[in-house]
Amino acid sequence: MRTKQTVLNEMDCILPAKSVNEGVARAIVGAFLAQLDPTVEDLSDLRCAVSEAVTNAVVHGYGRRNETDGTAEHRVGLSIAILPDRVVRITVRDKGCGIEDVERARTPLYTTDPAGERSGMGFSVMEAFSDRMTVRSRPGKGTKVTLYKKMK
Ligand SMILES: Nc1ncnc2c1ncn2[C@@H]1O[C@H](COP(=O)(O)OP(=O)(O)OP(=O)(O)O)[C@@H](O)[C@H]1O
Ligand SMILES: [Mg+2]
Known part of the structure; x- marks a missing residue:
């Protein structure tokens, strides 16, 4: 059984699956994590990682058709949580096509x-x-x- 992680602060948002929202997601990460006074490097790492995850949801999860149809129910969820010891947990989720073989997909x-x-x-x-x-x-x-990252 997994014990529930203590969360000190958190936020959730849902964005239409459009590539412009990669930048929005990056900005949200910066705004929310400002309370930890992160180093430039830590913040830039997390912003990059989040933008890759959001891009994948938009491009692979849902496909490019979202670009023209913002009213479709294609949404990307972004959650950010601050855990004890300056650990940040970020979740990016989509209800798109899914991945058949995750291990293979993770291969460089x-x-x-x-x-x-x-x-x-x-x-x-x-x-x-x-x-x-x-x-x-x-x-x-x-x-x-x-994604988990312990901030300096
Ligand atoms: N959210 C997702 N939904 C469906 N498939 C996904 C998703 N994220 C990743 N994938 C699959 O995993 C593969 C590998 O993803 P990865 O981000 O490593 O590379 P890429 O997106 O193809 O290229 P790059 O990120 O370098 O532009 C993708 O090509 C795609 O098949
Ligand atoms: Mg990708």
């Missing part, structure tokens, strides 16, 4: 992008810029990426 350079625009490095960036990353996904149901 693995991409399903047919146009060759993507490098398959998003999960590697998220892993490098956080202390721990978990990915839960179910095909047809969606994906939830959780």
